[in-house]
Amino acid sequence: MSPAKPRTAPKRPVPVDDLVPPYVLETPPRIETPATFESERGAELAQLAADLELPLLPWQERFAMAACQRADDRWTYRTAAAVVSRQNGKTHLLRMRILAGLLLWDEKLIIATAQSRNTALETFRAVTDLAEQHPKVARLVRNIVRSYGREEITLTNGCRYKIVAPMSGGARGLTASLVVIDELREHRTDEAWAALGYTTQTTGGPTWVSSNAGDSTSVVLNRIRERALASASTPGSDPSLYYAEWSADPSRQPDDRQGWAEANPALGRLIDVETLESRHKSDNLNTFRTEALCQWVEGVIDSPWPPEAWVDCYRAGLQIEAGLPTFLAIDVTPDRKHAALVAVQQLDDDKLAAHLVDTWDAEGSIDDLQIAGTVAEVARKLQARSVAYDRWTAAGIASRLAGAGIPVGDCSGPAFSQACDELLGAMSSKRLAHAGQEVLTDHVLSTAKKYTSDGGWRIIRAKSAGPVAAAVALAMAVHYAVQPLPRATVIFA
Numbered sequence: 001m002s003p004a005k006p007r008t009a010p011k012r013p014v015p016v017d018d019l020v021p022p023y024v025l026e027t028p029p030r031i032e033t034p035a036t037f038e039s040e041r042g043a044e045l046a047q048l049a050a051d052l053e054l055p056l057l058p059w060q061e062r063f064a065m066a067a068c069q070r071a072d073d074r075w076t077y078r079t080a081a082a083v084v085s086r087q088n089g090k091t092h093l094l095r096m097r098i099l100a101g102l103l104l105w106d107e108k109l110i111i112a113t114a115q116s117r118n119t120a121l122e123t124f125r126a127v128t129d130l131a132e133q134h135p136k137v138a139r140l141v142r143n144i145v146r147s148y149g150r151e152e153i154t155l156t157n158g159c160r161y162k163i164v165a166p167m168s169g170g171a172r173g174l175t176a177s178l179v180v181i182d183e184l185r186e187h188r189t190d191e192a193w194a195a196l197g198y199t200t201q202t203t204g205g206p207t208w209v210s211s212n213a214g215d216s217t218s219v220v221l222n223r224i225r226e227r228a229l230a231s232a233s234t235p236g237s238d239p240s241l242y243y244a245e246w247s248a249d250p251s252r253q254p255d256d257r258q259g260w261a262e263a264n265p266a267l268g269r270l271i272d273v274e275t276l277e278s279r280h281k282s283d284n285l286n287t288f289r290t291e292a293l294c295q296w297v298e299g300v301i302d303s304p305w306p307p308e309a310w311v312d313c314y315r316a317g318l319q320i321e322a323g324l325p326t327f328l329a330i331d332v333t334p335d336r337k338h339a340a341l342v343a344v345q346q347l348d349d350d351k352l353a354a355h356l357v358d359t360w361d362a363e364g365s366i367d368d369l370q371i372a373g374t375v376a377e378v379a380r381k382l383q384a385r386s387v388a389y390d391r392w393t394a395a396g397i398a399s400r401l402a403g404a405g406i407p408v409g410d411c412s413g414p415a416f417s418q419a420c421d422e423l424l425g426a427m428s429s430k431r432l433a434h435a436g437q438e439v440l441t442d443h444v445l446s447t448a449k450k451y452t453s454d455g456g457w458r459i460i461r462a463k464s465a466g467p468v469a470a471a472v473a474l475a476m477a478v479h480y481a482v483q484p485l486p487r488a489t490v491i492f493a
Contacts, residue, residue: 115186
C-alpha cells in the first residue's frame, strides 16, 4: 500500500439553494463530540480506500480521521458511532474499517453483527466481493466461508472477520480486536450490546456502530446519543466516545431542503435532490423523517399515528367523571401475560376522554376470574354502556361479564380494523383527549401499523417493544364511543 497522506476535515456546507446540480456538498455533522482530525491510522484507512480505487467521501474521511485516534498505543475511542441517513455510504465506511483492520493493523478477530441478518450480510458481501475481485486483496485471502451462520473470511496473516448472531450467546467465547454493529437503532434491548462489549475487554479494541435515526424503542442507540449530547455540551466528560450525527435540525419541516443537506452528506455523490423529492412525495411522513432526514420521531418508526398527534391530544387534569356516557374495553395480550382496561367517555364539548383504568401482569397467565370481577365492578360504578373485547384473547372474561348482566361487544377482526381507523381519526382531529398517563402513552407509542389482506390496517405491537394492550383497548373503546347508537350486545346469556 502507498504511504498514508495527511487528511483534513471538510469545509463548512454551502446552502443548498445556492447550488446548481449535482448539489455536491461537504456537510459537517450537526451533532458531534469533541475531536481532532489528524490521525495516522485515519490517514492509513483513507489511503487504503484510495489504493483500492474506492476513495472515501468527505464525510467518511472526516469520521475516519476522528474515530481512528490512538494514544499510548491504544485506541482513544472505545465507541465510534456514525449516524446518518440511508444511502449515504455507511456500508462502505464499515467495509473500509474492516479491511484496514485485516490488512494494515493486524486485528486478529473482527466480529460484526446487525439485528437483521440481511443487514450484516450486506457488509459481509461488500468485503468478500472486494476480497475476491481486487488483486491486492485476493492474494491475501486464505479462505472464505459463506455457509449459513458460519460466514467468515480468513487471511494469510491469520486475521479473521466473521458474522455473529445479535444475541447474548452469539459472541460467547470470542476475543475480538474490533466489533462492528450496523443499524444499531434496531437493538431494542441491552442483551447483545453487553455481550459484544465483553469480547474486547482484554484487547482494548473499539466498537464501531452505524445507524440512521432511531425511535423510542432504540434503547442502545438512544443511550449512546444521550452520552454524545452530554459530551458535546461538556467537552472531556466522555473521552471514550466519538459520535457524529448528520441529521436535519428538529425544527426543520420535511420539505426544507436545507434539512435534506444537513442529513445527507453524500448529496450530489450517492444521492441526489430528485431522489429525495420522490421519496418525500411517496413515503409515510415518519418514514421520510427517519430514513431521509435522520430525525428522531416519537413512538416507533412505522407508527400509525401522525407525528405529535398523541401529544397534541393532551389535556391536563382530565379525570374520569361519573354520569358521563362511558365505554369500556378489555384487552389481553396473546401470551396472556398482560391485560389492560380502558374507559372512553363522551364529554360535553363533543370530545372523547381516554383513561387507563387498570392493568394486569403475570409471570404465567393472567387470572380471567379476577379481571372479570374488577371489570364488572368498574362497569357498574360508571354505568358503562358496553365492554368491548377481542374474542380471540378475552372471550373467557367476556362470558363472565355477560353472565353477570354486563353488556359486552365483540370488536375483533374487521371491526378492530375499523376501530383503529376511528382512533386515528379521533386523534388526528384532536377530538380525543387524554391526561398523559405514562403507561397508556407508552402503549400507544409502541404500536406499529400492519396492513390486512382486505386492504385495511390494524395496530400491532412494534418489533421488540413492550405490551400494547392499553392501546388496543383504547381503539376498541373508541369504536363503540363513536357509534350513533349503542351496539354492544349481551353474549352467552
